[in-house]
């Protein structure tokens with residue numbers, strides 16, 4: 570019948586379109602496979618969380634007290650075994666450079682996950698500096714605490730705060746005696762970037778020259794955050810182009826903001 574004649578023809582017509590889609594988005598399929606499917610299967614098989622599996626590997630492949638070996642073990646596991654969205658080695662090098670250049674004394678990280686970024690920041694801090702890192706997921710925080718201590722950082726250098734950022738930021742001054750944040754690394758849920766930036770502004774913890782580095786502003790992306798940063802006139806900013814951690818085929822970027830404060834606000 571006619572319909573049987575037409576269907577293969579239609580299917581054929583769509584074939585180039587489908588192929589283009591698959592080729593165009595192949596890295597996103599890889600990401601989906603590694604971050605969702607493999608994770609789901611391993612969760613069922615191991616009874617552990619992905620973060621706990623990563624920690625098992627790290628624990629048996631590093632030298633305690635050697636932060637470099639911990640970062641290398643994570644990078645290897647995330648490239649070869651499963652996927653975790655640590656900042657990774659490439660964007661990590663930019664983070665290293667900004668920490669070294671700015672030599673901040675008080676640093677805040679939003680989103681600790683397994684502690685990879687925290688270890689990365691802590692190893693480049695000047696003497697006497699302190700990192701506060703905030704994680705709301707208790708299971709992730711338990712892994713991060715072990716990773717940070719395994720790297721050799723005590724809680725005078727790295728303090729892990731468990732709780733959601735919107736509850737922690739307003740308490741930083743009173744509960745933790747912080748008067749100014751020299752450097753903020755934002756790497757938690759992208760929809761929290763803008764409200765948390767505004768909380769930081771409102772708390773008076775940003776001073777002239779405070780640097781805020783926000784990861785993943787291209788993928789998954791934080792458009793409202795970027796629009797606000799551009800319009801507010803409170804920041805000098807630049808976007809560092811990069812690729813997604815452990816998947817070089819996906820474009821991403823980090824936003825580097827320098828707080829210049831309300832005094833020099835531009836006319837809009």
Ligand SMILES: C[S@@+](CC[C@H](N)C(=O)[O-])C[C@H]1O[C@@H](n2cnc3c(N)ncnc32)[C@H](O)[C@@H]1O
Nearest residue numbers: 655656680682685686705706733734756757758
């Ligand atoms: C991309 S991971 C952080 C990776 C880490 N910065 C690194 O480079 O190793 C995001 C983490 O942020 C946490 N998170 C998300 N929203 C948060 C919030 N509002 N407050 C605190 N933690 C949050 C998640 O539980 C997750 O562990």
